[in-house]
Amino acid sequence: MKYYDAIVIGSGQAGSPLVKQLAKAGKKTALIEKRFIGGTCVNDGCTPTKTVIGSAKAAYLINHSKALGVHVDNYQIDMKQIKARKDEIVLSWRNGGQKAIENTENLDLVFGEASFTGQKTVKVKLNDGGELDIQADLIFINTGTTPVIPNIEGLQEVGYFISTTLLDVEYIPEHLLVLGGNYVGLEFAQSFRRFGSKITVLERGPRLVAREDEDISEELTNILLAEGLDIYANAEAVKFERENGDIKATIIVDGRQKEIFCSDILIATGRRPLTEALNAQVAGIELDDRGYITVNDRLETNIPGIYALGDVNGGPAFTHIAYNDYAIVYQNLFEGADQRTTGRQIPYSMYTDPQLGRIGLTEKQALEQGFNIKVAKLPMTSVARAIETGDTRGVLKAVVDADTKQILGAAVLGQEGGEIITVLQMAMAGGITYDRLQYFIFAHPSYSESLNNLFMKLGR
Structure with a gap:
C-alpha cells in the first residue's frame, strides 16, 4: 500500500488543474487516468468537435460567398486533412497537459483504472500490467460520462x-x-x-x-x-x-x-456516468438512481474527504462548470473560502452555426417561477453587423423582471451568439438593469451593439 495525501481519479477539466494545485500546496498527490490526459473536452468533445466545425464553417462560407461577390468553384472536401488537422490540435493540448503534470513536483501520474477497495483505499489496474494499491485522506473523483447506447433491435x-x-x-x-x-x-x-x-x-x-x-x-x-x-x-x-x-x-x-x-x-x-468500475459502494459513496455521485453544494460526497467534480456528479455537463467545480473545491480547502454551487450562473453555447448562446432563465422557466416578466426579441435581420457580414439568420431574446428591471435570462441564436451572451451574463452578475443597456455605449459596428435595440423594445 502506497500512501498519498490526495488522490485524483480522472484528468478532466476539474482533475487536471486540481492535481497541480494540490501538489503545489504541499500535498503528495496521485493522478489516476484510464485513457488520455484532458478528459472528454480535450480528446473527444470541445477541442476536436469545434475544430471539425471550423472546417464545416469554411465549406458553408464558400457555398454562400456568391452573394458577397466572391465566386469559388470546384472546391473539395478532404476528410483526411480535416481529421489530420483535428488530431494535431488535440495532441498539442493533450501532450501539453501531460507534460505540465509530469513536470509538477510532488505529483505522480498513474495510467490505469481505479476502483475503491475501502473508504479511503484504491486499487489501480495499471494499463501496462499489474496493480497498485494506494491510500489517501483526500480523494477527488472526476471520471466523467460516456455515451448511452440505446437497446434497439439490430x-x-x-x-x-x-x-x-x-x-x-x-x-x-x-x-x-x-x-x-x-x-x-x-x-x-x-x-x-x-x-x-x-x-x-x-x-x-x-x-x-x-x-x-x-x-x-x-x-x-x-x-x-x-x-x-x-x-x-x-x-x-x-x-x-x-x-x-x-x-x-x-x-x-x-x-x-x-x-x-x-x-x-x-x-x-445522451450520456451516463462512469461510476461502474469505481466500486463506489465499497467506499460507502452514495449514488443517485441514474448512477451519478451525489454531492452537497460544496461538492463533497456523503463520505468526508471524498469529492466528486465535473459531469460525474450529475450537475450541468459543461467543461466550464467542471472547471468551476475545481475552483470551488480548491478555494474552500486551501484558501479558507466558502464557495458553493448554489446560485452560480450556468452559461452555455451550442456550436451549431449560427451559435446558440444561453444564460439564466427561459421565458417558460421565468413564468413557472412566478416572475412578472417582459420579453424582448430582435431578429438578426435587424442587426447592422449581421447585415454587413451577410448572415442574418437567428434572433436575440431576453427575459426581464418587469418590477425590478433585472435581466433574468437570454438566448442569442446568431453569429457570435456565445460572445454576445457573455456580455449579458456580465450584466446579470453586476446587477445592471436592462434600461441601462438601452443607452449603453458599445463599439460600432459590433454584434453586442444590438443589445441597445433589443432592450429598446421594452421601453423605459
Whole structure:
C-alpha cells in the first residue's frame, strides 16, 4: 500500500488543474487516468468537435460567398486533412497537459483504472500490467460520462458511430442517420451536411433542443431545414437491418411506422456516468438512481474527504462548470473560502452555426417561477453587423423582471451568439438593469451593439 495525501481519479477539466494545485500546496498527490490526459473536452468533445466545425464553417462560407461577390468553384472536401488537422490540435493540448503534470513536483501520474477497495483505499489496474494499491485522506473523483447506447433491435449488428468515433472518419458518409436532436447530434449533423452527407435527425421529443423555449427551438429548426437536413420529431428508431449494402431503419414518427435507408448511424441519445468500475459502494459513496455521485453544494460526497467534480456528479455537463467545480473545491480547502454551487450562473453555447448562446432563465422557466416578466426579441435581420457580414439568420431574446428591471435570462441564436451572451451574463452578475443597456455605449459596428435595440423594445 502506497500512501498519498490526495488522490485524483480522472484528468478532466476539474482533475487536471486540481492535481497541480494540490501538489503545489504541499500535498503528495496521485493522478489516476484510464485513457488520455484532458478528459472528454480535450480528446473527444470541445477541442476536436469545434475544430471539425471550423472546417464545416469554411465549406458553408464558400457555398454562400456568391452573394458577397466572391465566386469559388470546384472546391473539395478532404476528410483526411480535416481529421489530420483535428488530431494535431488535440495532441498539442493533450501532450501539453501531460507534460505540465509530469513536470509538477510532488505529483505522480498513474495510467490505469481505479476502483475503491475501502473508504479511503484504491486499487489501480495499471494499463501496462499489474496493480497498485494506494491510500489517501483526500480523494477527488472526476471520471466523467460516456455515451448511452440505446437497446434497439439490430443496432449492434449494423454498427454505429458515437461522437468519439465519428471524429475519426476519413470519408464523407453518404447518408448519416443521427439519433438525438440536442447539442451533440445537431453539431455533428450540421457539420456533415456541410461536408456533403445527406442527414436525417430523429428526435424522440416533440422538438429539437427541448430545454429551450419553443420559439428558439423553432428558429433553430428552420435554420437547419434550410441547410437541407431532414428532421423528424416525436420519432424513434425501433429496428435496423442490412439490405443490399445499406442500413434499413424502421422508425416510428408520430405513431406511424416508416422505413428509411442510410449508410451510417450516429448515436447521440445522451450520456451516463462512469461510476461502474469505481466500486463506489465499497467506499460507502452514495449514488443517485441514474448512477451519478451525489454531492452537497460544496461538492463533497456523503463520505468526508471524498469529492466528486465535473459531469460525474450529475450537475450541468459543461467543461466550464467542471472547471468551476475545481475552483470551488480548491478555494474552500486551501484558501479558507466558502464557495458553493448554489446560485452560480450556468452559461452555455451550442456550436451549431449560427451559435446558440444561453444564460439564466427561459421565458417558460421565468413564468413557472412566478416572475412578472417582459420579453424582448430582435431578429438578426435587424442587426447592422449581421447585415454587413451577410448572415442574418437567428434572433436575440431576453427575459426581464418587469418590477425590478433585472435581466433574468437570454438566448442569442446568431453569429457570435456565445460572445454576445457573455456580455449579458456580465450584466446579470453586476446587477445592471436592462434600461441601462438601452443607452449603453458599445463599439460600432459590433454584434453586442444590438443589445441597445433589443432592450429598446421594452421601453423605459
